[in-house]
Amino acid sequence: MEEQSVKVVVMGSPFKGLIKGLRGSESPRTDSIVRAESATADVSLTDRGRHTAETDPACEGAPAPPRLNRRALLSMGTAVAAGTGAVALLSSSPAQAVTPLPGRVGTVVPAAGVATAGYTLRNQTALARGAVVFTLDDGYSDALSLLDFHETLDQRVALAITCGWIGQPGKMTAEQVLDACVRGHEIANHSTSHADYVTLTPDQRATETDTCSDWIQGLTGQRPSTFAYPFGSWNAACDQELYSRFRSWGVTLSPTTNLPSWTNLGDSFPRFYRVDIENPANLNRAMALVRKAAASPIIVSFYSHQIDRPGISTVDQYRTVAQLAYDLSVPTVLPRDVFGSAGIISDPSFEEPGIPTWxxxxxxxxxxxxxxxxxxxxxxxxxxxxxxxxxxxxxxxxxxxxxxxxxxxxxxxxxxxxxxxxxxxxxxxxxxxxxxxxxxxxxxxxxxxxxxxxxxxxxxxxxxxxxxxxxxxxxxxxxxxxxxxxxxxxxxxxxxxxxxxxx
Missing domain, CATH: 2.60.120.260 (Galactose-binding domain-like)
Structure with missing residues (x-):
């Protein structure tokens, strides 16, 4: 298949003056993107292993600013959302070689039934406009292999821990939770016993919540700032009780739930909605959302519990979603970094000794x-x-x-x-x-x-x-x-x- 290279020139971009300082000692940025021009070529994930915003119809017209890490993305906020950098694509010849990021593993073949387009190889120095969040709930030991896979793609995820289940058969041990934290993954609160919060009294909810936060803090030294509702079950009273405990809290979206599937970048709304990619019926929806994040300043969030069980997604199906985010250069970020806010009021519950901000x-x-x-x-x-x-x-x-x-x-x-x-x-x-x-x-x-x-x-x-x-x-x-x-x-x-x- 004949290929041509296209050179990216950033003119008047808000990123331009920040790239050098943000990248630090990282390897020099290349300025080429290899793209297939043949309309008849059959380019699959197996052939090329990379998806591009340039060839994906869902991402058509999206600019490709320089690649920044997730911290840089968050610090730039509205500049990223606005996408004000002018990007020009100029032909150049011959085609230049593209070096993948360190840690790159073999290409994952998309699972059966998961929609894909004619994706092609793209340099990972390009950056999507949005971001993606992955959370793994309950603390199943299945999560360990998924953590390893995410790390080969330079991705970090959130583990939403039900602390009363830790150490039980089929679940992670406390040592494994701590190791995940040390490796850079977020440890979130998913209650103590996985009770339905709507059925509990306020005092029971407080015990469920605070016992788990105390357990996580005792293990990792960090009090969690993210909560995930068990069963996705919540009401306004639950939210009111959580606001001073966490920056944000997640609820779940089934394949038939018609609620917003993403959050606009920079929005401080504390509740975020997570698409269930454990359910195979949600996989095409998830892939479409990742492609949307490649073209729009949004954050999409996914969650799973177990994998490779009857009736739920396989390992390859789960990996296909993570791989697509990597291949489209959609950064994977953590809930604590992007959702919610600390609120306008400082010390709203008057806990600081001497209440110095009042x-x-x-x-x-x-x-x-x-x-x-x-x-x-x-x-x-x-x-x-x-x-x-x-x-x-x-x-x-x-x-x-x-x-x-x-x-x-x-x-x-x-x-x-x-x-x-x-x-x-x-x-x-x-x-x-x-x-x-x-x-x-x-x-x-x-x-x-x-x-x-x-x-x-x-x-x-x-x-x-x-x-x-x-x-x-x-x-x-x-x-x-x-x-x-x-x-x-x-x-x-x-x-x-x-x-x-x-x-």
Whole structure:
């Protein structure tokens, strides 16, 4: 088959000035891509072992910027998403040889029934616009061979561990989990006993979740930042309990589930959706999503439990998906690096000693505002709360400055209860004082949550006014005439309203 080479010239690219520093001591970048020009040639994975965005119809028109590692991809955020680099393809002759990346293994033949196109050899210095995530759930020993295979492709994955199953027959040992962590794979929380969270009480969910996180931290020294729902079963209450424990949490998509199968690059929405590639009926969907990630600034996520069992995907079928990501230069990233965020509020549950990110500005000798040990609302994380104490004529205040974006709708939520005294709901105020880039006052929004002697949850939506750049969130207890007491606040959360009701 006659081949021609095409030379890639990057003009005015946002990547251009970053490549040298990001690549460090890596081998020099080549600038050629070998592509088959013959329309009649039968080029298969067996023949060439590489897929290209240039020849895959699902990736037609996608730019091919220089290859960066996954850390570089994440740090560039919107620059990658925007794809603003101009790429020109110029003929050159003769064709130049292409050297695969170190660690490259033999080509995997696509499994029967998995759709492929006429893929051809492409230099791995090209970079897809998106990324892919792989998670292996429950801790089955089957995962060990898959980890080895992913590593030959320079890929790292997340192991979602059900810690109560570790060491049982057919499952990984604690030593194997630790070894995976040392090798660079993420260890995520998948509960202690794999219980259905929707059927549990808040306290039961907390035990399931925290016992597993404690186990992972005790083994690896790292507390997990990713959670995967057992059975993919969840509701809003579950999400509210997870927000201060993890950056993100994954749910599952069966072949018949019609929900978004990807996340836009840079989106901080904490819940991500995982396509089941253990089910052979999902494999063509998975391949299509990888090709989409090669052409679009998105992140697609896949998960599996076991392989080579009756009715589920074979090893070769699973490997075909991972191989396609490699061959299209779609980076494999970890959930902890790309999903969710730490939230706008610092220390929302008041656990930091002295709560240094919450500034005190109380007035009156009888007023105080401190973090104290108290029982949080059922299922919620932490052992501390904010205690505001004041009498009539005094104010107890804690505040925190937050960055905002003008015209964006934010959701303010949290937990509150009266700990003592004869206080009324109108005695507690949550306000946001909006400021522009020069820190000049614009306006103020106030909210008075209902409260009683037991924990209750509040939420309200607020819109950042035009030209606002900062907001000063104030928690104020100012009792009316002849009233006094203490109010507990906990899990104060502010985030874009579209990200749900957390806190």
């Amino acid at each position: 500034f005190a500005s109380s007035t009156g000798t009888a007023a105080s505002s401190d973090s104290v040990t108290a029982l949080s609302d059922a299922g919620m994380f932490g052992t501390k709360v904010l205690a505001l104490t004041a009498t009539s004529g005094s104010q107890a205040v804690r505040s925190q400055a937050i960055p905002v974006t003008e015209s964006v709708i934010y959701r303010l939520a949290g937990r509150i209860r009266i700990a003592s005294g004869n206080l009324l709901s109108r005695d507690i105020e949550l306000s946001i004082k909006w400021r522009n880039a020069n820190e000049e006052a614009i306006s103020e929004t106030s909210f008075y949550p209902n409260m009683g002697s037991t924990w209750s949850r509040f939420e309200t939506d607020v819109t950042a006014p035009a030209k606002s750049r900062f907001g000063y969130l104030n928690c104020i207890l100012a009792p009316g005439s002849a009233r006094s007491g203490t109010v507990y606040l906990d899990h104060i959360d502010i985030r874009v309203a579209g990200h749900g009701s957390l806190g």
